[in-house]
Amino acid sequence: MLQKFLVNCLFTFFFIGFASAQLITDNPKVETVAKEVNLSSPYHTTLTFFYNLEESNYKPERASRALDFTGLEEEYDDEKLSVKLKQIFEGKGVIIRTSSIPNLPNYQDTTSGAPESVYFFDKSKMPGVFLEKVGKQWKFSSFTVSQIDDLHQQTYPYGTDRLLNLLPKIGNDEYLGLHLWQLTGIFLLILLVFVAHFFFTFVVDKVLVYFFRRVGYQKLGENYLLPVARVTSFYLIVMVLSLFLPVLQLPVEIWSWIVIILNTLKPFLITVIFYKLVNVVAVYFARLATKTESTLDDQLVPLMRKTLKAFVVIIGTLFILRDGLNLDIIPFLTGLSIGGVAIALAAQDTIKNFFGSVMIFIDKPFQVGDWITSGDIDGTVEEVGFRSTRIRTFRNSLMYVPNGKIADAVLDNHGLRQYRRFYTTLTITYDTPPQLIEEFVKGLKEIVLAHPNTRKDYFNVYFNNLSAYSQDIMFYVFFEVPTWPEELRCRHELLIQIVKLANTLGVRFAFPTQTLHMESFPEKKGLVPEYATESVYYQKKLGEFMQQEIHKKND
Structure with missing residues (x-):
């Protein structure tokens, strides 16, 4: 075109x-x-x-x-x-x-x-x-x-x-208002343009495509580098025209407009070249972001691409105004700075949110996919923009929070936890003998140590309280898992093991009840179970339970 x-x-x-x-x-x-x-x-x-x-x-x-x-x-x-x-x-x-x-x-x-x-x-x-x-x-x-x-x-x-x-x-003979040598020069210049266009097209579409295919970057070359090369070929043709057209000494009223057009096309095409090169730079940084564990880098790449494109367009426009249209951009920049003060005063919140987004990317208090809480904020981070951060709540609704507010808030980032805590109280009935409680607590500790996702260097399982209707065992452990679904899976596995252990040892879990004691009759057996008085019995039961679990894992 x-x-x-x-x-x-x-x-x-x-x-x-x-x-x-x-x-x-x-x-x-x-x-x-x-x-x-x-x-x-x-x-x-x-x-x-x-x-x-x-x-x-x-x-x-x-x-x-x-x-x-x-x-x-x-x-x-x-x-x-x-x-x-x-x-x-x-x-x-x-x-x-x-x-x-x-x-x-x-x-x-x-x-x-x-x-x-x-x-x-x-x-x-x-x-x-x-x-x-x-x-x-x-x-x-x-x-x-x-x-x-x-x-x-x-x-x-x-x-x-x-x-x-x-x-x-x-020859200086005139034809159609131009000298013969001018007409000859125009013909030669048109021929040169077509030859240059054919040569650049051949180099770009044939040679470069073949080169990218040989080095294994065909997709990158065709989608990102070839558009840059095509615009560069247009720029070289414009340079050829600007080099040889002055020699033709064309009518001044027409030539003055051609000069404006050529001087405008040069910065315009350079702006387009750098605009397309931004995509190449973005692809490079996107590949680097995939090699890091942080997902915030993945979100930073599109923001960087938009920022660089906006910067290229602004700088390119200034060069077009200065070199192409011969406009003095100093008064324009001065007026822009004065107007920028007025705009800044009118858009304080927007600027605050922009710098808030900058601080988020610098400090990295969270990354995409993290679960964060702060006041009314409670959900998973989906996207970080220039103005606001998009958070998916657990009701599956979207919450848009200004970045300025997030930058000033105290955040609790659950996604950065190395361990996830699980704390519960196991209540057993008052008729459970001490020997059975001891073996039950030992079995609980063995379950924690045997689980692949629990923290082994720090956990607490103790008989620590006598409540109104039960004897209480504190069960305080940590899971080393990255997400909440993984945490729920680990809880499920531990609780299943605890129930199995209780059934094996004969431990009964307590719940709020009222017991009415009546006189026992010789011919009637009471409802209270009879427990063995020797701890060896319960140790044997615990050993059988652990052997069964080890056998199941080996199978």
Whole structure:
């Protein structure tokens, strides 16, 4: 699309009449004024210089009299320098309108901060080219004359200045408002654009795809690097056009717009290149994030990608305004800073939340998937954004909490626990003898030590209380598991083992009851179970239980 647009622009030159090289005027007396060398004002000097360098009135010896050579040690070819200066104006696309040039012999410039007796044509494109009053005459300053060779080299770099003398030898006959050498140059440039487009397309679509396939990065290359390479090829074509188009010396009113278009396309395409490179950088950091245990890094990558893209767009826009449209961005930045203060005052909460998100990523108080609690906040972290954090509650609803509030709050991060505590009280009946309680407690400790997910270096299982209706055994252990479902599984396994142990030993669990004692009859047996009085009996029972459990695990 870009090449088609540029080619269409070139074809329009075939239907444009060839105007004067740089001078735009509607004054019918210009020819009469310019026939004589008149340097009495900036207006007359400009007419004298450009009129005598037109093709129909070509007298460079007269035009060279508008140059000031005083104070210069080197010897210069006056006529060649005057022609080069006119070519600089043409190559830069500077339009000179006589209506805007002062016609005062004693003109004084009081706006630019430069010496008063000077006149600048276009300070943005040619800050070193200006007229200066020397005695009673206005001439191109000696500083301008000393800079002509350098400016000409900058305007026509890499030897393209030689084409300025080579192409006109093809012929100066006019067709469709353009000279034969210009039409020939346009044809050659169009041919060069198509050849360059074919070459870059071949390199990008064939060579690079083959290379990425050979090194094993075909997906990365096709999805991320090839788009960058294609935009880069467009940028190289624009550079080729900006290098050779000035040589064609096209009509100034058209060429000035082409200069704006080319100068705008350069920063625009560079911005697009860096915008797409952000995706490549994001893919690289995403791979690094997958190698870390923290899930907060995975959430940071998309935020980093959005931030970098926004930064590239802002910086690229400033360069487009400055280089493409020749706008002074300093007042814009100044106004933006003043407006930024007002916006900051009006959006204090938003800024607070933004810096809160920055502190979350720096301090890392939690990561995605952690269960956190703080006041009304109770749930699992799903996403951390620039403004708020999304938390999934245990009711399966979503809670959006401003990051500023989270940054200032006291958080209890259950997800960062190394161990998960399980504390319960096992109540057994009062008729349980001490020997049985001892063996039951030993069995509980053996269950904790045998479980694969319990903390072995610290747990508490003790007979520690006599309550109103039961004898209480404290069961205080820790699980080394990452999630709550895993914790529930471990609780289930331990409780099942405890019930099995109680059934094996004959331990009865107590619950709130009222017992009515009646006189025992000889022929009736009481409801209270009979317990063995020897601890050896219960030790034997405990050994049988542990042997059964070991046998089950081995099976």
